Amino acid sequence: MRTNRLAATAAAILATTLLTACSGGSAEPSSPAAGSSAAPAAPVKLTYWSWVPNMDKIAAVWNQAHPGIQVTVSKQAGGDDAAAKFLTAAKAGNPPDLVQAEYQMLPSFVAADAVADIKAETAKVKGEFGEGIWGLVTLGTDAVYAVPQDSGPMMLYYRRDLFEKYGIEVPKTWEEYAQAARTVRKKDPKVFLGTFSSKDPGWFTGLAQQAGAQWWSISGDAWKVAIDDAATGKVAGYWGGLVKEGVIDSMPYFTPEWNKALNDGTLLTWPSAVWGPGVLSSNAPKGKGKWAVAPLPQWNAGESLSGFWGGSSTAVAAKSPNKAAAAEFADWLNTDPEALTALIKEGAIYPASTKGGALLTTTPDYFANQPDFWQQAAAIGATARGFTFGPDVNVTYNAYKDAFDKAVATKSDFTAAVRTMQDVTIADMRKSGFTLAQ
Amino acid sequence: MTAVTTLTRPEGHARAATRRPFGIAPTAVLVLGAIYTLFPVGWVVVAATKSKAELFSTPTFAPGTGLLSNLTDLFAYRDGVFWLWLLNTVVYAGGGAVLSTAVSTISGYTLAKYAFPGRDLIFNLLIGGILVPSVVLAIPQYLLFSEIGLADTYWAVLLPQILHPYGIYLARIYTQAAIPGSLLEAGRLDGAGEWRLFRQVALPMLTPGMVTIFLFQFVAIWNNFLLPFIMLGDDHKFPLTVGLYTLLAAGANQPSLYNLIITGTMLSLVPLIALFLTMQRYWRTDLSGGAVKS
Structure with missing residues (x-):
């Protein structure tokens, strides 16, 4: 009896689950093109992997206006995993038509022949982007592999109220930043001016860019790797010295301890990118109205330079059967004023397009005390410089985490960690068959 | 004295x-x-x-x-996509575990009670299969499923979980311990066919073992991350594990939605706990049954 009942229940569960599965599979959103007579009988269907919040709503605006090209957004987990997943899908032959590609990952997509050259389709939007940003999607070649979407020029976030309390000026140079770090430690041993994160290679990359590093470059057919160049050595040596001295903390960003420190005022600055307000307002809600932004401290007094942390582009898969339609959507998404407005409002991103900056008018809530937030950001953004990324940035970034984890734990020489990054990167590129210039 | x-x-x-x-x-x-x-x-x-x-x-x-506001936020996130992910997880875990239990029981019973050429070879292969972590198989499986056009479908997550070497192993061991050969022999003498023997004699005695296999598989699929992560591109087919991960890894420039993730995790524990509490009585017979018979 019992068995029969159990078996019956099991069978019932099975039947319902499978039914759900099958009906779920066919429940594709039906095309809203039904009403439009101009639409072709079968609209082109595109899939788009992205992790920008509310991207589906932005795509809906496009779908409404373009019955012939229907884009379905599939929200993915962001970061390195997304890149690995896209590369696997491309290799297996069923990638999405469009994919969000972080600038540092784009070269690995190109090296794997996973993204298409969309030079012809993007010629009309080239003028909408600054040269630095455009270089990130051409990789210094004649081809165009993506349309820039957002960028992350770096600036210094600081606790204005606590700076006043401890009597420190906003540092204009890194030398002043180091002095301020010492002052803070003297005034209150519980408080740190900043922290060095051995878990965020993108952050360190931005700081190295500010100092003028050029980690990769292409000459002819050969890659030149110079992660241990003088500029990077200077940045690493500087932070290594502060960590060794004990005036800078060494907890990584985006961890619960870090959130706590941001909240309770034991961490006073965060050299970060323009997307910082979102993170701060979510992870440190108590600090609302207390933070402000300033340009990054400079290496030489009187300079004004910055780097990039993060940012991504929209690429078209090489195996997409509808490359032209996909590129058209990518163009629209990243340059059309309506799309840009939606990206800013719904997606909370900082557009890479030069027009996009002007559309940012509402000061973030969190920075209500700094009404010129976006003007500041735009001014700083104009001073940011990037560099060409190599084809195996994920290897370099992992080497950063491993080497700097160790260097931070033992308080040893940070420049040695940079040399490790260089060696690991070269070894991997050699193994993967890239030609290296000496 | x-x-x-x-x-x-x-x-x-x-x-x-x-x-x-x-x-x-x-x-x-x-x-x-x-x-x-x-x-x-x-x-x-x-x-x-x-x-x-x-x-x-x-x-x-x-x-x-903040419990109430966390719940409201979670249910409002992307128009309640959490419920869809929960339903998907139930489909994968429920469907997968039921199918896997059925396959394991029949295979285990066959391996335990019938002598046929190649039986030991098959069983040894299965034992070897237990030693291969399913994580290792995920990418080859993805390439195979892409080849036959099943990647990014419900089947891509369901099918690989049906054949479960450990489940078959358990079923065989349990059948050997719980069903005496003489009992089946007696049934045969009374004129029962093999199918009837399996259904009416063996199955009732195997229930506790089946429940064990079902629970093992259900929990394993419920918590599985890598397979659905690789197989599925469409976020409307995601199970909870992969879905909640998109909230965590929201990209470098977006904050992680810790509150929603933690609340979602708590809610995703509830069905597992409920399942264990309701299935417990079948499991208890398992423990005592095994004690008496061995």
């Missing part, structure tokens, strides 16, 4: 000897084990009650005031 004392002494020794090592120690070990397993669960439950501001600022085990 001497005989009596020599008789009682060893007995007293034996009693003391059995009592001392097994006195409070097992209970203490179990209590430690319970704390070890329940501590993270307790943390999730407490953390789910904290609002954004409280999550990283109040003491770890101080209850917060």
Whole structure:
């Protein structure tokens, strides 16, 4: 009896689950093109992997206006995993038509022949982007592999109220930043001016860019790797010295301890990118109205330079059967004023397009005390410089985490960690068959 | 007299000897084990009650005031996609576990009760299969499923979980212990066919073992991350594990939605706990049944 009942229940569960599965599979959103007579009988269907919040709503605006090209957004987990997943899908032959590609990952997509050259389709939007940003999607070649979407020029976030309390000026140079770090430690041993994160290679990359590093470059057919160049050595040596001295903390960003420190005022600055307000307002809600932004401290007094942390582009898969339609959507998404407005409002991103900056008018809530937030950001953004990324940035970034984890734990020489990054990167590129210039 | 004392002494020794090592120690070990397993669960439950501001600022085990707003936010996130992910997880775990239990039971029963050429070879291959972690297979499986056009479908997650070497192994061992060969022999003499023997004689006796396999598989699929992560591109087919991960890894320039993730994790524990509580009675027969029969 019992068995029969159990078996019956099991069978019932099975039947319902499978039914759900099958009906779920066919429940594709039906095309809203039904009403439009101009639409072709079968609209082109595109899939788009992205992790920008509310991207589906932005795509809906496009779908409404373009019955012939229907884009379905599939929200993915962001970061390195997304890149690995896209590369696997491309290799297996069923990638999405469009994919969000972080600038540092784009070269690995190109090296794997996973993204298409969309030079012809993007010629009309080239003028909408600054040269630095455009270089990130051409990789210094004649081809165009993506349309820039957002960028992350770096600036210094600081606790204005606590700076006043401890009597420190906003540092204009890194030398002043180091002095301020010492002052803070003297005034209150519980408080740190900043922290060095051995878990965020993108952050360190931005700081190295500010100092003028050029980690990769292409000459002819050969890659030149110079992660241990003088500029990077200077940045690493500087932070290594502060960590060794004990005036800078060494907890990584985006961890619960870090959130706590941001909240309770034991961490006073965060050299970060323009997307910082979102993170701060979510992870440190108590600090609302207390933070402000300033340009990054400079290496030489009187300079004004910055780097990039993060940012991504929209690429078209090489195996997409509808490359032209996909590129058209990518163009629209990243340059059309309506799309840009939606990206800013719904997606909370900082557009890479030069027009996009002007559309940012509402000061973030969190920075209500700094009404010129976006003007500041735009001014700083104009001073940011990037560099060409190599084809195996994920290897370099992992080497950063491993080497700097160790260097931070033992308080040893940070420049040695940079040399490790260089060696690991070269070894991997050699193994993967890239030609290296000496 | 001497005989009596020599008789009682060893007995007293034996009693003391059995009592001392097994006195409070097992209970203490179990209590430690319970704390070890329940501590993270307790943390999730407490953390789910904290609002954004409280999550990283109040003491770890101080209850917060944000449970209701966390729940509302989670259910409102992307128009309630959480429910869809929960339904998907039920489909994968429920469907997968039922199918896997069916396949395991039939295979295990066959391997245990019928002698046929190649039986040992098959069984040894299966044992070898237990040693291969399913994580290793995920990418080859993805390439195979892409080849036949099934990647990014419900089947891509369901099918690989149906054949479960450990389940078959369990079913075979359990069949050997629970069903005496003479019983089946008697059935055959009475004129029952093989299918009838399996359905009406073997199955009722195998129920506790099947429940065990079902629960093992259900929990394994419920918690599985890598397979659906690789197989699925469409976020409307994601199970909870992969879905909640998109909230965590929201990209470098977006904050992680810790509150929603923790609340979602807490809710995703509820069905598992409910399942264990309701299936427990079948499992209890398993333990006692095994004790008597072996």
